[in-house]
Amino acid sequence: MTFTLPDLPYAYDALQPYMSKETLEFHHDKHHKAYVDTGNNLLKGSELEGKSVEEIVKASYGKNQPLFNNAGQHYNHIHFWQWMKPNGGGAIPGSIEKRIESDLGGVEKFKADFVQAGIGQFGSGWAWLAVKNGKLEIMKTPNGENPLVHGAEPILGVDVWEHSYYIDYRNRRPDYLKAFIENLVNWEHVEEMLSKTA
Amino acid sequence: MAHYHRRALLAGATALTFAASIRQASAQAAPAGPYKLDPLPYPANANEPHIDAKTMEIHHGRHHQAYVTNLNAALKEHADLAKKPLHELLASLDQVPQSVRTAIRNNGGGHANHAMFWQIMGGKGGEPGGELKAAIDRDLGGFEAMKKAFNTAGAGRFGSGWVFVTVDKAGKLAITSKPNQDTPLMDGERVLFGNDVWEHAYYLTYQNRRPDYLAAWWNVVDWSKVSERFAAAKAGTLTI
Ligand SMILES: [Fe+2]
Ligand SMILES: [Fe+2]
Numbered sequence: 001m002t003f004t005l006p007d008l009p010y011a012y013d014a015l016q017p018y019m020s021k022e023t024l025e026f027h028h029d030k031h032h033k034a035y036v037d038t039g040n041n042l043l044k045g046s047e048l049e050g051k052s053v054e055e056i057v058k059a060s061y062g063k064n065q066p067l068f069n070n071a072g073q074h075y076n077h078i079h080f081w082q083w084m085k086p087n088g089g090g091a092i093p094g095s096i097e098k099r100i101e102s103d104l105g106g107v108e109k110f111k112a113d114f115v116q117a118g119i120g121q122f123g124s125g126w127a128w129l130a131v132k133n134g135k136l137e138i139m140k141t142p143n144g145e146n147p148l149v150h151g152a153e154p155i156l157g158v159d160v161w162e163h164s165y166y167i168d169y170r171n172r173r174p175d176y177l178k179a180f181i182e183n184l185v186n187w188e189h190v191e192e193m194l195s196k197t198a
Numbered sequence: 199m200a201h202y203h204r205r206a207l208l209a210g211a212t213a214l215t216f217a218a219s220i221r222q223a224s225a226q227a228a229p230a231g232p233y234k235l236d237p238l239p240y241p242a243n244a245n246e247p248h249i250d251a252k253t254m255e256i257h258h259g260r261h262h263q264a265y266v267t268n269l270n271a272a273l274k275e276h277a278d279l280a281k282k283p284l285h286e287l288l289a290s291l292d293q294v295p296q297s298v299r300t301a302i303r304n305n306g307g308g309h310a311n312h313a314m315f316w317q318i319m320g321g322k323g324g325e326p327g328g329e330l331k332a333a334i335d336r337d338l339g340g341f342e343a344m345k346k347a348f349n350t351a352g353a354g355r356f357g358s359g360w361v362f363v364t365v366d367k368a369g370k371l372a373i374t375s376k377p378n379q380d381t382p383l384m385d386g387e388r389v390l391f392g393n394d395v396w397e398h399a400y401y402l403t404y405q406n407r408r409p410d411y412l413a414a415w416w417n418v419v420d421w422s423k424v425s426e427r428f429a430a431a432k433a434g435t436l437t438i
Pocket of ligand 2: 399
């Protein structure tokens, strides 16, 4: 078993009213678990068995689509749970704010562009804040893709698959994205990931 | 019902927080344009219990409406493109200016796919007869084999998309799957029928259980409508 499903770092109802208990139960216990289980089945007997999730994501991209889909989604969801917290959002830590000011034109512009990236990802996918060539960049990717396979390191990501918001927001993806950035983001985890980038 | 009540409360909390943005969204009336959203050809609860009424209302009134609105917006400055029938527009995306190509692909595809989708549901399932049954037996190995291959293709579409049965002028059938709102119309083909496997099509009732949705969906297919489309395809009059 290469992949294991991490526990949520908070109670299932901890993100209400912005993300419901019901959404987190399905999203974590069913969707993420399915990526883990399917990924492990696909890894069985392959040379990538036992490697890190990051290595598997990069090695399977463009070569083994079913494995990539599930490995990518495993990586994405591991961090997605940590990128949120109860009473999240709020002030952005100074170290990140400085980088947002210099690379992305300020906090308000960053928030608007990040939300717009999520709205503009047609179909299923993710919107990202990533570090590429030493600079912060807003990205969006379809389905299970992420910045790792585009020469970048993600430090914040939001799931815009409909399963992430349909119970709570139905078709109103923009409202979900605004709630995420204003009320859910765990900036400490973003800061930690930023500190580990090259 | 308690289920929905709680959802409504949650949505209410969000609505308060983002009242401004919601006001903005609802103020945007559909721009005048060549395309309009036809009403559902049956009540929203006609496909229950297999597809719940709330899903039908949001799917038709919000999702499909957004494709129509955005398609008209993309065509606003392109009167020449707006004059083209939708199936021709989608079959010639390479001739569409880059600035609106993705918008027309996504929203034109979304409009065509959903217009077809409403039309072929509202029925009682069962099996088709006559020439359509003969074509399914000949090209797809029979009704049960067709259902199995169709459901497998739908379940295997990672992310959002559709699964279709296409039909050519000779009445030959094939199963295919497309991502997002792409359609066989973009390959110059014709769609006999198709099923939407975006999560919005089934999430309120089936959540992560897409295979259960695919299996249940056959109970609402109106085979008389599909047979009409089959006859039209052979007559060369089927468009979207
Ligand atoms: Fe997800
Ligand atoms: Fe749909």
